[in-house]
Every structure is written in C-alpha cells, then in structure tokens.
Amino acid sequence: MIATVSRAVGARGETARRRDARKRRSGSKAVRALASGPMAPNEEVVEFFKRAEAVAFDVDSTVCEDEGIDELAEFAGAGEAVAAITKQAMEGGMPFGEALQLRLEAMKVSRQQVEEYVRTHPPKYSPGIKELMAALKASGKEVYLVSGGFRQMIAPIAEGLGISSDHIEANSLVFEEDGSFRGYDPREFPSIAGGKADAVQHIKATKGYETMVMIGDGVTDLEAKRPGGADIVIGYGGAQRRPRVEAEADWYVLDLLVLARALGH
Numbered sequence: 001m002i003a004t005v006s007r008a009v010g011a012r013g014e015t016a017r018r019r020d021a022r023k024r025r026s027g028s029k030a031v032r033a034l035a036s037g038p039m040a041p042n043e044e045v046v047e048f049f050k051r052a053e054a055v056a057f058d059v060d061s062t063v064c065e066d067e068g069i070d071e072l073a074e075f076a077g078a079g080e081a082v083a084a085i086t087k088q089a090m091e092g093g094m095p096f097g098e099a100l101q102l103r104l105e106a107m108k109v110s111r112q113q114v115e116e117y118v119r120t121h122p123p124k125y126s127p128g129i130k131e132l133m134a135a136l137k138a139s140g141k142e143v144y145l146v147s148g149g150f151r152q153m154i155a156p157i158a159e160g161l162g163i164s165s166d167h168i169e170a171n172s173l174v175f176e177e178d179g180s181f182r183g184y185d186p187r188e189f190p191s192i193a194g195g196k197a198d199a200v201q202h203i204k205a206t207k208g209y210e211t212m213v214m215i216g217d218g219v220t221d222l223e224a225k226r227p228g229g230a231d232i233v234i235g236y237g238g239a240q241r242r243p244r245v246e247a248e249a250d251w252y253v254l255d256l257l258v259l260a261r262a263l264g265h
Helices: 002-034 043-051 068-076 079-090 096-107 111-120 129-138 151-160 195-207 243-248 257-262
Strands: 054-057 142-150 168-171 173-175 181-184 212-216 232-236 251-253
Touching: 043 232, 043 251, 043 257, 054 195, 068 079, 068 096, 068 111, 068 142, 068 151, 079 096, 096 181, 096 195, 111 151, 111 173, 129 142, 129 257, 142 151, 142 195, 151 168, 168 195, 195 212, 232 243
Parallel strands: 054 142, 054 212, 142 168, 212 232, 232 251
Antiparallel strands: 173 181
C-alpha cells in the first residue's frame, strides 16, 4: 500500500515537473516570437521590459493617436503653422524649447479656449493602450506620463487611464487674470531642450527605481536613455513612424498589444 501511494505521489510530481517545463518552454517561445522580424529586440530587451519597475510614456502620438498641441492649434485657428513646427521638432530638426515657444506664439490660446477644447474633445486613445496599461499595473509597474504637451490637456487623459496627477510631468500654460494667454511655466522639466530626459531622471532618482523604461514616438523620447535615466527606450510607430526612432530605439513596435503580450496579457 505504501509503495502504491509513493508511486502515485511520484507520478504526480513528475506530471507537475513536466507541466512546469512546458510553461518554461512556452514562455521562451513567446519571447522568441516577440523578438523576431525586422524591428525585433533581442531577448535581453524583452526580459528587461518584463522586470522593469517603472514605465514612462510620451503622450502625443503614443498614449493618444493625435498630437494634442496640433489639435489645440487647429481649434484655435493656427493649425497649419503649428503642425509644421511640431513635425520639425519631433524629427530632431529644432530644439524643443524653441519649438514650444514658436507654437505658443502662433496660438496664443486663452484659458477659455483650452477649457472648451478639453470639454469638446475627449481623448483619442491609441489602440491597445488601455490593455497595455492594465497589463503594466497587473505586473506591479508604476506608470508615468512624460510629455511636452500641457497639463491642462493631459490631466483628463491620465484620469481616463487611472494615472494620478502626481505621475505627470508636462508643461503648464499660464494665463492672465482675465484668461488671456501669458506664456508657459519655465520651471517644468519639459519646457527646455532635453527636459523630458531630465524629467525621467528626476522620477527615477526621487522614487528610487533601479529599472525604468521610456516609451514614445519621438527623438525627445530617445534622449531619455542616459545614465540615471531610462535604461531602454521602446519606440512606438503606430501613429507616426519616425526613421531615427525606428533605427535607434532598443525595441520598435507598431502595435501596443505586442508589449501587453510580452507581459503575459
């Protein structure tokens, strides 16, 4: 009887070991599947993403499909001029601080215009972003939004994704008492060239993270990878494909669900 029980226990143990081995092989195959194709990362990059403590996202053309500043400019009647400046800045042809100043001078939006825009233009979330956010949170990762856009417009985007306001680094519009345009707050990290990288570095240092990832579509997102900043940069081309980002990012994806699947979701 004892021998029979021992054989049964041993058989169950062997079955469990085989099941675990199959899971390991399946996980390895999943990583290899993600790491295949012309834009594929190596397995180390995928594994780093899976174990990272925090992830910072650009907002325009990443979390959302559109460029918020361009959309606001269109709403204010300055769309064409501002879109041209945005394109030049995102491709690395103009320092971001200069681009921000030029765009604001072209728009000169009032507080009332910004509030009306936010009220009438709900966020246009990128396909797969909500699933990716859920996967990141289920994996225990902290999520931040780091953007050259404006807090007044990003706050409802963050709220819709369950991201708290203290996890936002962005520019702030400043208005006169009557609501007319005054300028922007120069104390915000993203207000200067290299500011998004400074913001990521600040988050990592003050929160004590050892591993952090930046995800975005632009050259300013590539800059976040530096000592003390983002350890890897994942480029996203689902809204805008920028050749330099595609060439230099550690991992380049056209579908955010690829990243969710890498986390097992």
